[in-house]
Amino acid sequence: MNGLDDENQIDERDHYTDDGDYEIDIDSMNMFKSLYYEMMAYFSDLQMHLGEHLMAIDWDMKCKSIAEPVGNCLTALFYIIRLLQDTLLSNYKDVYVSTEAFDLSKSTTLQEFPFLIRFVEVSKTKNLQNAKYIKKKTFMFYFDKLLLFLMILILSTNAYISWTFIWRNFKTYSLLYVVDRPNSKNVTKCSRTDLDQSYMENVSYGSYWTMLSYYIRNFRKKDDLEDEITTVKQKTPNVNEKDYYYQLKKWSPSKFLTSLFCSFSPTCLVFLILSDVSFTTSIAVILHQFIFKYVVFEGYESRINDESIIHSAMISEINQKFVEPRLSKKVQDAKIDATPEGKVYRTEFFPSLTNCKSNLFNRHDLKGRSITESYNDRIKEFEIVTNTNNETHNVIKVVKK
Known part of the structure; x- marks a missing residue:
């Protein structure tokens, strides 16, 4: 015992100075700091490497090999989940539902009459059978929870993809040399000097909510609002004298995201949620997938490509007939x-x-x-x-x- 006490005293002397202050091992602290910095640097380098690798991939070329199969698989998985919920689990809940609320054996009124005792005995046998089934329902209970979790996960993924596809893919173009306002609701008027300045012209082309919010914010500025309305009606003939320019906010989702959204459409998921899913429902799901693919890719995407071909042909014709003859004159x-x-x-x-x-x-x-x-x-x-x-x-x- 004395030997152990002496060893503990030696250890305490190693950590405490002669004045009674606790001594910190600087080498161990430096080792932990260096290890921490190395780990943080490793994770940051790994994140940067993954980001560069993902940015270098041409995702538009992988829309048919990755986006479309992934979207179809998620839609098929959601259909299977809804099919199991409406066929297997619905019968399971109806058969093994608790009947304690209809336990006739607990009724004192029925026990007073001899001719009603048989109903009490039938109720007792059903409760015993229900108690046996409650012990066996563990697998189906957890299976139901698993399907519900997968359903919520798929719906959350679809909501994020839909939000990204509709509201997160815009490109802004500054139309500095356009005199008259283009006929588009995506064009806004911006000031060259004051970035916070808003124009009544933008509000008139916006939605009702935009108009209401603008009038609420500028309720106390009626005089400025009237002056702004009068200045909007005046058009400046000289482009160089303008103190404003037009800005075009173009919706331009990528081809990969468009393919993923069409193959994993929210309309199909809402249809499966609101309807009673059976085996014949798969026909409607398959038709929905083919129609979306044909309308978006075979129809609209091909139309955009054909228009780009026509525009490039027109530019080539203008270059060959007007631009090149004027620039290539031998004088x-x-x-x-x-x-x-x-x-x-x-x-x-x-x-x-x-x-x-x-x-x-x-x-x-x-x-x-x-x-x-x-x-x-x-x-x-x-x-x-x-x-x-x-x-x-x-x-x-x-x-x-």
């Missing part, structure tokens, strides 16, 4: 000696630096005066341009009726 600068000395006129050609040439030509007469001429394509001759130094005036003549 040269020419200098002609038009002096009357001698009968031989000298002409020099120089490489052109630009493809854009002016129709005005400057020459000098015999007295050294500068003359400006323009080539008239109609008569195929040069004409002298007069009054070239005068300022131009934009005059609009209105004929009175």
Whole structure:
């Protein structure tokens, strides 16, 4: 005993100083800190590596190999769960329901009459059988809870996918050089100077809830609201003088998410929840899956691809007919000696630096005066341009009726 006490005293001396203060092992603390930092760095590096790997995958190319099979499997699993709930578990609940509320053996009124004793005996036998079935219902009870848990999990997954597909996939484009407002409800008017400024024009194109919330927030600013309404009606003819621009919020879900949403549609799940599922219900589910796939991918997605092909063909036609002929003109600068000395006129050609040439030509007469001429394509001759130094005036003549 004395030896053990001495060892404990030695251990206590190792942790306490001569002044009675507790001594901390610095090496062990540094080891734990380094281990903690290494673990945190490992998890952060692992998260970064997984994020980069997922971002590098082209998910649109995997819509048929991953998204569509996963969505169909989840829909089929939900159908099987609802089928088991409406066929197997519904009969189980009806047969093995507790009958203690209808226990006639506990009635004192029936026991007073001899001719009613047989009903009491029948009730006792049923209660005994029910008690035996309660012991055997453990597996079916937990199986019911498991199906309910899977059903809630699938519904939560579908709600998250639907929310992401409908409200989380938007791209914003700033239309800086558009003068008139485009005819779209996704276009909003934004200020170039004040980011918090809102326009009445955006509210008029919004929903009723947007209008109501705007009027509630600006209830005390009626004067500013009226001034804003008057400024909205005025259109600025010059684009550079505008203090606002239009912003387009385009809904653009990815092809992978669209395929997952169509194969795992919330309408199919709601239909299975609200209806009595049987084996014939599978026909409606299969038709729903095929119709959604045909309408969205075979119809609408193909239409978008065909429109992009038509637009690219139109752009190619414009480039070949108008843009390339103007940009690929082979032109040269020419200098002609038009002096009357001698009968031989000298002409020099120089490489052109630009493809854009002016129709005005400057020459000098015999007295050294500068003359400006323009080539008239109609008569195929040069004409002298007069009054070239005068300022131009934009005059609009209105004929009175």
